[in-house]
Amino acid sequence: MSADDPAERQETAVPAIELKGISKAFGPVQANRDISIRVMPGTIHGIIGENGAGKSTLMSILYGFYKADRGEIFINGRKTDIPDSQAAIAAGIGMVFQHFKLVETFTVLENVILGAEDGRLLKPSLAKARRLLKELAAEYELNVDPDAVISDIGVGMQQRVEILKALYRQADILILDEPTGVLTPSEADQLFRILHRLKDEGKTIVLITHKLREIMEATDTVSVMRRGEMTATVRTAETSPEHLAELMVGRKVLLRVDKAPVRAGRTVLEVENLRVIDEEGVERIRGIDLKVRAGEIVGLAGVAGNGQSELLEVLGGMRAATGLVRLNGEALALSGPGSDGQARRAAGIAHVPEDRQREGLIMEFHAWENVGFGYHRDPAYRRGAVFMNNAALRADTEAKIAQYDIRPANCWLTARNFSGGNQQKIVVAREMERNPDLLLVGQPTRGVDIGAIEFIHKQIVALRDAGKAVLLVSVELEEILGLSDRIAVMFDGRIMGERLPGATDEKELGLLMAGMAREAA
Amino acid sequence: MDRMPQWADVVLIPLISLILAAILSALVILGIGEDPVAAVRMMVNGAVGSTYGWGYTLYYATNFMFTGLAVAVAFHARLFNIGGEGQAMLGGLGVALVCLHVPWPHWSVALVAAAISAAAFGAAWAAIPAWLQARRGSHIVITTIMFNYIAAAVLNYMLVTALRPRGSMDPATARFPEAVHLPTFQQIFSSAGQPLFRGAPANISFFVAVFACIAVWALIWRTRLGYEIRAYGHSETGARYAGISPFRITMIAMLISGGLAGMMAINNVMGEAERLVLNATEGAGFIGIAVALMGRSHPFGVFLAAILFGFLYQGGAELALWTNIPRELIVVIQALVILFTGALDNMVRMPLERLFQAIGRKRRDAGEGAPKPGPRSAQHEPEPEP
Structure with missing residues (x-):
């Protein structure tokens, strides 16, 4: 030059x-x-x-x-x-x-x-x-x-x-x-x-x-x-x-989440002294305690890689752990038989995973095949002991496409051909319609357009208003602050502290996320 | 939107690959001073010009259907089972034991028993690499290849020691009793006045193979197990999320795959040789890989590809018999077809995709201002990661 x-x-x-x-x-x-x-x-x-x-x-x-x-x-x-x-x-x-x-x-x-x-x-x-x-x-x-x-x-x-x-x-x-x-x-x-x-x-x-x-x-x-x-x-x-x-x-957007004051009920999820050691032998979760009550959204804040993903995976049946997890008072198996995703779904946990492309959806599957993903052993989707009831799955998908405004409204498209927001809507529709006691939500709006963010947030709040427990993991502090009724901050496999969204700000949470402050007595 | 229409993927790509292989083969034949047109005519006449030719073509196709399906099922679980050859050999052992040691009243009962036994032996042989993959992480490509050699050695040992009839110098079992001989096409289709398929080895197990194609189709696309196999094949983390056990799917997919490969023995051992000889599989296990690749792991594609390779086998044999084209060159031609249809898939695919994209773009540019084709969100693509 x-x-x-x-x-x-x-x-x-x-x-x-x-x-x-x-x-x-x-x-x-x-x-x-x-x-x-x-x-x-x-x-x-x-x-x-x-x-x-x-x-x-x-x-x-x-x-x-x-x-x-x-x-x-x-x-x-x-x-x-x-x-x-x-x-x-x-x-x-x-x-x-x-x-x-x-x-x-x-x-x-x-x-x-x-x-x-x-x-x-x-x-x-x-x-x-x-x-x-x-x-x-x-x-x-x-x-x-x-x-x-x-x-x-x-x-x-x-x-x-x-x-x-x-x-x-x-x-x-x-x-x-x-x-x-x-x-x-x-x-x-x-x-x-x-x-x-x-x-x-x-x-x-x-x-x-x-x-x-x-x-x-x-x-x-x-x-x-x-x-x-x-x-x-x-x-x-x-x-x-x-x-x-x-x-x-291209249209007016509601940036803040409107929600009624929290009316938390009985404890749905109880986690005690949970520990996770990953494949490399690194301790990812170092003994955490957490409670989520009915009718409440608990947000887990933290920089990616501090154990939040592992916690969701344990609760969703994707990873073994030690410690104690109770759902509605009943202890869940944390390793071996009865600890997989099927058992968790049967127990009443639905899971919107962090990575919809690698976990929540099979990108090569048609939309209707994805609507049954994880619930494919459900009697409603079954014909006899061996066969799938594809017709029932497709009918169900048509209903969800209409209800959740999934576009394009074509249940024969593969998941890959939907936009990020519509892919996420497929996952959200599938998991929410199960009416679970506990909903696990990981990065619900990552790679999702603003219009769909608004919609997905409303759905999460609606589920909470219906008296369900929600555990939300997000790296977006704005999202955590906007949605949560209670915020727990994770750093290096531990929970650094819990805050109420009204009584904290991004600065304080940021310090906790960086591991700067221990919970005040 | 997909990059190109499905018919292009399923029909056009294999067809172009095949034509390319044919052109190259013609050049090779020209290079040694023979007439390619005459050679093609001879292949066609020899393989499909008579019921006799068809009888051989379909016999080979039966072998390739079983081994092709075996590879295809494993492919759906993203497992590359290269051990079809060894599993088919063990299947032969299963057939021989059942046919020699049980006094069967009728061939039909014997066929069912032999098929089950062949499948069990093939499945058992596939189970060991499957377990090693699922539990120990040993790569299944390596282990299944190794197990081909072990299978050959095991068979050799069994034929030389335990199964060889007393006094025989030939490492082969005794001939199977008359009662278990399977009806050949000659027996099935010939009428008194018109003998068909005379002397050709095609037999009733062809229909078993066709039935296996339909059964595999139903398994993959209609059953819950097939759904889980495909889900696992596309994404292992996805399978874990959905509570599909990777161990279980790896084992089941490989057992089915090995079973299908093993079932080939009802054709070549029970239907044709009517005894178990050394190297009875003649490489059909490896051809199965090419058949599955060319057939896009879809049972119907496998069916067509198996018949094509049956044609190449029989036509090639005719060429070797009647012309100066040496046997080795016929293997070269077969290898070219495998190379183009199996391995060089992307060579044809990529330019074709580009062509279809260019056509699509032109059509859109011409249609701009006209009503938009469908909702815009359909055209969304995640931002490409540089």
């Missing part, structure tokens, strides 16, 4: 990134449709949209992973072809992916130079990187121990290494794809401080997210995407979360 061309540097009206008429289709799916966007240098530009709106596709085109079917890319006013990521790096673009691309067993320094070594010998490269890293740390408050091994440092630190990698490759434009998904609130705050610092130094930052709050806090301008199209680009200061949500969905 012509960084030493003074005329070009002074021309401030030239956008750092300009996309003109970008279109990209995957088969019949139009992921991007005629998208034009201008990002000015030295700004933080947000791109917001629901899952599947085409944000990641657009950025992948910019980073050279996909080739656009139509359209042009201008970097600093110059038309640029980006056939691969090497070309993107050469054009000064750096990308921080949602899932880090780091070698776990290498040190920070080794990861930074990986693929950008200067010669055949490592030593000079490492020395140079060490020097540069020190400079960058001073300049942007990006402090990382260069000799730490990646697997030993936290996700927040790992993300910094990704940013350092981009800066080491002299990126002027930094794209971050859903950067806060794995961070605690305080880590996210730190990230935003770093981003502001980078901006002040003249870097251009593109922030992809589906969280309205982050857009409002961190960005200067924001573009909204919906179904592959760019619906609006506005100055952040001149908009509101409600307005952005409306732009994302």
Whole structure:
């Protein structure tokens, strides 16, 4: 690039990134449709949209992973072809992916130079990187121990290494794809401080997210995407979360969950001193106690990987454990016979699992086959001892499609061909219609569009109002705060404390999630 | 929306693969100075030009149906059973023991007993690798291959020591008694004036194989067990979520698979040779893999693919008999068909998918402004992970 061309540097009206008429289709799916966007240098530009709106596709085109079917890319006013990521790096673009691309067993320094070594010998490269890293740390408050091994440092630190990698490759434009998904609130705050610092130094930052709050806090301008199209680009200061949500969905959305005051009844679920040791011999749950009462939603907050998933798996019959779990006063088997998913369903537990694509649905199955999944031994779906009653399953599916407004209303489509929100509706319909005593819900709205989020939240609240117990696990603090009647925070396999949603805030929960505070006496 | 219509997946891809294999085979024949057109004519005449030819083609097809179904059932549980060969060998042992040691009053009773025994022996042979996979995590591809060799050795030992009639130098059992000889197509279909299928080995077990195709179809698509097998095959974590035991499904799927492979013995051992000889399976267990791949693990596809491979076997034998094309080259041609229909599936699939996408896009572009085709949410796709 012509960084030493003074005329070009002074021309401030030239956008750092300009996309003109970008279109990209995957088969019949139009992921991007005629998208034009201008990002000015030295700004933080947000791109917001629901899952599947085409944000990641657009950025992948910019980073050279996909080739656009139509359209042009201008970097600093110059038309640029980006056939691969090497070309993107050469054009000064750096990308921080949602899932880090780091070698776990290498040190920070080794990861930074990986693929950008200067010669055949490592030593000079490492020395140079060490020097540069020190400079960058001073300049942007990006402090990382260069000799730490990646697997030993936290996700927040790992993300910094990704940013350092981009800066080491002299990126002027930094794209971050859903950067806060794995961070605690305080880590996210730190990230935003770093981003502001980078901006002040003249870097251009593109922030992809589906969280309205982050857009409002961190960005200067924001573009909204919906179904592959760019619906609006506005100055952040001149908009509101409600307005952005409306732009994302295309209609007015209720962001807060309306619910009546809690009227909790008898104890449905009792967990005492539960312990889980996983396949690798690591203790994932280190003795927890928990109660969920009828007519109450208990939210389990925590950063992913702190034992919440394992707890759901134990209660759902997918994982062995030791300790005591009572449902309606009866002890459940926690290992061996009688501890599988079938036994749990028979006992009155329904389970909306965290990962609908790998657990809750068989993606290759038709919608009607999925509606029987887990309940396929139910006499209603049976014909004789051996055969399935496929006709009954299909009739049942038609009813659920109508009741839950699942689209497209075609029970012969495979699960893969439904959107994330409609896939989740299939799971939710199947589990809720069982009228369980206890509903386990994991990440109910992950990858689900805002319209469906509203619907699924209403369903969960309706079940609670009908006097059922609900255990909710979510990494979205907003969701936990909005839905729960009581919040338990997990960290490192333990419950750090319980709070009432009215008497706490994201900050306090964030501290608990980071393991900062023990429960006050 | 799927990438291409189902008929293209089921019909077009195998057909194009087959044509490619045929073209390449023709080039090979041309390369050694023979006339490919004459060779094809001879294959067709030899394999399906007479009831005699059909009698051989269907005999081979019967073998391939059993072994193809065996592989297909295991595939549905995402288990790759390469041990069809060994399981079929053991099935032969089961048939021989039942036929030699029980005085059967009629062939029909003997057929039922022999089929059950063959299935039991084949299933037992598949059970060990299945258990090792389900409990110990030993990879089933490796163990089933190993068990083919063990089966060959076991059979060799049994034939040389226990089963060989006293005084015989041949490592084979005695001939089965007359009462258990299965009716051949010649006996079934010939009338007094018109002898059909004369001397051909096709026999009543062909109909057992066709029935097995229907039974497997019902098992996979209509029963609760089939539902669980398919669910487990698509997603093991999903199966765990639904309370489907991976151990149970692995064992059952492999037992059924081994049983089907073993049942092949009612055709080649009981129906044709009427005694158990060394290497009676002649590689049919391996052909079954190609048959299942080509048949997309669907019983009807397996049926068609088995007949195709029966045709190739019989046509190839005719070629070797009547032309200067050496036997080895016929194996090359068969291997080309297996290569193209089985292994190189994606070579044909990918360009074809792209073609269908391009056609689809063109049609949509032309239709823009016209009423939207169905609800928009149908066109949703999760954002691709770079």
